Amino acid sequence: MNAREKPLSPRPRLAEITPATPRRPLEFAGRSTPNPHQARRTCPDDVGWTHVIRSSDVIDRSSPTKQGRQLTPQERTETTEPRSSPVVQRAPTRTLVLLRHGKSAYPPGVDDHQRPLAPRGRREASLAGAWIAGHLPPVDHIICSTAERTRQTLQATGIETPSALVDFTDAIYEAYPDELLELVAAANPADRTLLLIGHAPGLPMLAEELAGPGSNRAALGALSAKFPTSAIAVLAVDGPWSGVSPDTTRLVDFIIPRA
Secondary structure, eight states: OOGGGSOOOOOOOOTTOOOOOOOOOOOOOSOSSOOTTOOEEEOSSSSOEEEEOOOOOOOOOSSOEETTEEOOHHHHHHHHSOOOOOOOOOOOEEEEEEEEOOOBOOOTTOOGGGOOBOHHHHHHHHHHHHHHHHHSOOOOEEEEESSHHHHHHHHHHTOOOTTSEEEEEGGGTTOOHHHHHHHHHTSOTTOSEEEEEEOTTHHHHHHHHTOOTTOOHHHHHHHHHOOOTTOEEEEEEESOGGGOSTTTEEEEEEEEEOO
């Protein structure tokens, strides 16, 4: 019996984590066909990664209209003059980065938990680390699965620094989205950027569940279609880690590093 055939059993958690809710069957929530709104481009430099282009609705304000007709000068003035409104204190934004491990090898006789990265997996994990370092704030805390392929993914990214706390936990291996969410909610409030390195299907399902209002629609479409190895989901969290939910979190980017 290999690791995937073993029944799920309780696993150790960080001290701050509350007991997990009852398990439910794991299912892939993504679609089997690509999203028609998905758009990709290749970065112009020598490092090639597939990048979902951010989508936005462009509003032409040069010729305002009202109910299908051109506005009068008076109406145009009324629509363009600033109006006073109460100042809303917005909670500081935090960054949650979800990284799936690199492409793994399948050596004969090796347990699933001990499977290493394939050469391709190391290359793409390195590209993922380069993108994270070049486009996101410094990582304050890394929570990584104890599986060998996730450990090697973290090593290949080169993200480990003296200033970043690194926790290895069995709680990520074969975890359900709600269990991963508990890990995020238990993070130190002082941490601004949290990196979670884990596995499918739990990690992709968590990314899709946390894509709340205001999420990048093109990125969400691509993520829902497929969350391959070494892929990166970047989510903005408004408020503390303890309150992370679809109401406070939005997907801002989805990156698939490829050499």
